Amino acid sequence: MKYIFSLFVVIALAAVFAYADFTTAPTQDNPNGSSELSKLMRDMQQYTNRAKEGLKTNAKPEPYPVAFDKIHTAKITAGMSKSDYYGSFADLYVMSVKNYAKSGKSNRAETYNNMVSACLACHSQHCPGPVPVIKKMMWEPKRD
Numbered sequence: 108m109k110y111i112f113s114l115f116v117v118i119a120l121a122a123v124f125a126y127a128d129f130t131t132a133p134t135q136d137n138p139n140g141s142s143e144l145s146k147l148m149r150d151m152q153q154y155t156n157r158a159k160e161g162l163k164t165n166a167k168p169e170p171y172p173v174a175f176d177k178i179h180t181a182k183i184t185a186g187m188s189k190s191d192y193y194g195s196f197a198d199l200y201v202m203s204v205k206n207y208a209k210s211g212k213s214n215r216a217e218t219y220n221n222m223v224s225a226c227l228a229c230h231s232q233h234c235p236g237p238v239p240v241i242k243k244m245m246w247e248p249k250r251d
């Protein structure tokens with residue numbers, strides 16, 4: 108009886124392994140790359156890159172993109188988490204973009220760099236990977 112029971116268990120397990128679809132987890136090019144927050148980050152990065160180009164040509168800043176308000180609520184990649192300070196870093200960033208967007212010629216470069224510093228502040232705490240890339244976004248970075 109015991110033997111038959113174990114045989115049954117083995118067959119049941121074999122059936123589970125044969126039919127369970129272990130490939131249903133979504134596959135992505137970049138496992139870190141497709142959360143709502145990641146997508147927003149790439150929009151923020153593009154806004155900043157255009158802003159840097161604009162500094163060279165003295166272009167008027169693009170208005171603050173309202174979609175950036177989502178930095179507070181956008182879903183983060185599964186397995187990553189926001190610290191207790193995330194909200195404050197996000198506020199700081201949003202404020203810095205608004206300041207840049209309404210800057211005049213005289214404080215445009217300064218408000219631009221404040222914006223990049225706000226990226227760095229949050230990243231040094233939450234997601235150090237892109238830090239080297241973000242550092243290069245600084246306008247006229249000081250030489251080491």
Ligand code: HEC
Nearest residue numbers: 139140142144145148152183184196197200226229234237
């Ligand atoms: C309030 C915190 C915070 C601020 C401010 C912030 N980031 Fe991020 N950033 C994150 C977090 C957290 C992630 C990871 C998101 C995820 O994996 O869901 C991320 C991810 C990224 C990524 C990787 C996106 C990808 O493709 O996976 C880049 C690039 C990035 N941020 C650039 C920037 C730039 C540039 C700025 C400023 C314009 C900025 N971040 C401002 C927290 C922040």
